[in-house]
Every structure is written in C-alpha cells, then in structure tokens.
Amino acid sequence: MTRIPTSALILGLSGLIPFLYGAVTVLLPGTAELGRAWSVYHAGPALLQIYGIVILCFMAGVIWGFAARAEGRQATLFYILSVLPALFVFFTAFAPPRQSLWMLILAFVALLAIDASAARQGIAPAWWMRLRLMLTGVVVICLAIGALA
Template sequence: MSNPAPATSIPRAPLALGLAGLIPFLWGLVTSFVDVPQVSALFTGYAVLADYGTIILAFMSGVIWGFATRANGRQAATFYVLSVIPALWAFFFAFGDFALLTLAAGFLFLLPVDRAAMQLGLAPSWWMRLRMLLTSVVVACLVIGHFAP
C-alpha cells in the first residue's frame, strides 16, 4: 500500500477540473494572437477572455460564500460581505478597454481572501496551492490578452 499524500497535495479531481477551467482562458489568449477565420469573433480573443473572466470571477463569489457558510459570527459576516465583491466588481468594472486588467485585479484581490479562508480552516490545506496555480495562469492570460494586437 502506498503512503497517503501530504495534506498540502491538491486532490486529483479539483486539480483536473481547475486545469480544465483554464482552457477558455488559454483559448482566448491564443486566439488574441492567431486568427481563426472559421470561428466567430465572439468566441475568440478579447471577447472570450472578458466574458469567461467575468463568469469565473462571479463563480469565485460563490466559493467565498461557501467559506462563509463554514464560519460563525463575525467571521461568517465578513466572508458573506467579501463574497459579493467579486461578482459586483465584474458587473460594474469589467467592461470596455480595460476589462481584462480589471478582471485580473479582481482575481488578485481574491488571493488574500483565499489565504484567510485557508488559515481559518474554512478552506482545505491544499487550497492556496491550487489557487496560486490557477490564478497565475488566469492573470497572465488576462494581462497578456489586454496587450494583444
């Protein structure tokens, strides 16, 4: 029998699903630089990065809400308040010429929230390893995509 994985190892299912969730970001980035004539402009480049980035930032609001449900009292109230910020951020600020940079800032804002949730035991011990991996790719795609021709 093999030894169990250390507590900080990311379980396979969240890792695989998290990596799969990067596909639209990577597609958006690649198609920001490579013309794909058979595909509508709505499914390439900036449009994909902005639309999918908005969806995932709003999804992260739900993740923080989930942390709040595991907390009590002031901690719960704080995480409930924090949980609405990413979705509202995307709704109010992720549009126009700077949408991708605004979304990147939103994803970076989440990191201290994620770290606090993990330190308080509201997120699993491997949470930050996953979030750092995913966030680094997402932010890189959004920032590079912003500067694409």
Template sequence: MTGIPRAPLLLGLAGVLPFTWGALTVLVPALGDLSLDLLGPRFTGRTLLLLYGTVILGFMSGVIWGFATRATGRHAAVLYALSTLPALWAVFSGFSTLALALGFAALLLLDRHAQAAGLAPPWWLRLRLLLTALVVLCLLPGLP
C-alpha cells in the same frame, strides 16, 4: 501539484482552457478567424476573455460564500459581505481584462484568509495560486 486532490486539479485546469483559447485567438489572429467561423464572436479573443472571466470571478465569489458558511458570528457576516466583492468588481469595474486580472489576484487574499481560518481545505491555496497565475497570464494578451 502535490497534495491537491486529482479531481479539483484536473477540473480547475480544464476551467483554464477557455482563458487559454481566448488568449491564443488574441495572439494568433488566424486562430481568431477560424474561431469566428466555427464558433462565433463570443468564443473569440478579448470577448471570450471578458465574458468567461466575469463568469468565473463571480463563481469564485460563490466559493468564498461557501467558506463563510463554515464561519460563525461576526466572522461569518464579514466573509459573506466580502464574498460579494469579486462578482461586483467583475461587473462594475469597467469590463476590462486588466480589471479582471486584478480581481483574480485580489481574490487570493480572501482565499488565503479562508485557508488560514481553517475554512478551506489545506490544499486550497496551492490550487488557487496555480490557477490564478494561469488565468492572469491568459488575460494579459487581452489588454487594450
């Protein structure tokens, strides 16, 4: 992706790998069986999607918190408050892949705001759109 620095792009794509593995082990049961034997149930299918998705949505809350540190006054206070929502959503929304997918999609609104306000780097939204699309696609096979 043009304009996105190499390190954030590669590390962001690497962060999608557990989502990809979770989706693959849902879609290809033989991979799920292999994963169970080698890694255990936490690293397989829907469980992996839910656990890792919750962690990453919480992590992304922290990123928005970081952007809030660059704002001032009421704007900063509102962003700090809004930055807690993705993590709270991940924990209290019923622990479902649909809820996580919706959380990641909604997070784009905060990313867009941070970019428009000059709090995020110019390439941020391009990276977030790419990664969010990949994550949401990976979460879909985990729907009940």
C-alpha cells in the same frame, strides 16, 4: 502539505481551457477563426472578458461556501466578501474588453488574497492555496495577454 484532490486538479485545469484559447487567439489571430463559427465573441479579448467575468462570479460562490463553514463575525465578513466580486463584475461587464481585462486581473489578485485569508483561518481546505496559486497565475497571464494586445 495536503495533496490537491485529483478531481479538483483536473476540473480546475479544465477550467483554464477558455482562458488559454483566448490568449492563443490574441497571440495567433488566425486561430480565432475556430471560434468565429459560433460568434464573433468567441475569441481574443472579448472571450477573455466574458469568461473572466463568469469565473470571477463562480469563485465568489466559493467564498460564500467558506463563509458557511465559519461562524459569527468571521462568517459575516466572508459573506460580505463573497458578494463584492459580483458587484465589481457589474461595472467590469460594461467596460471595453481591454479595460475590463485589467479590472479582472485586479479582481483575481484580490480574490487570491481573500482565499489566502480563508486558508489562514482554517475555513478553506489545506490544499486550497496550492491550487489557487497555480490557477490564478495562469488566469492572470492570459488576461494580461488580452489586455496588452
């Protein structure tokens, strides 16, 4: 199996920081005061909801990139799949934070299935699923902590 490029690994892990911080502010509510200096939304379930929406849309863009590597029906399918997360997020954004977090968990798991399909079809890098499984595992755990709070 191909090694995950160092830059992709470091940046991917860095992208987990807001998820981890959001989960910590749920588990240790006193830590939420750090984020409240900026806004009431920079802690807990609300932070997890907002950042989860941002990252889900970002990952939809990655699917668009996979579609650009494909041709014909395969490309059309992945272009369609790349638009679905943004449409899903439109409805998720208006739900209360905890309900939204459950919806985001389902979306990230579905996104992982799309990534696996892209990897099987050879339009994702060979190392892609190793990175995605690791990152998605942490994201789902953090979102679940917020949803169960």
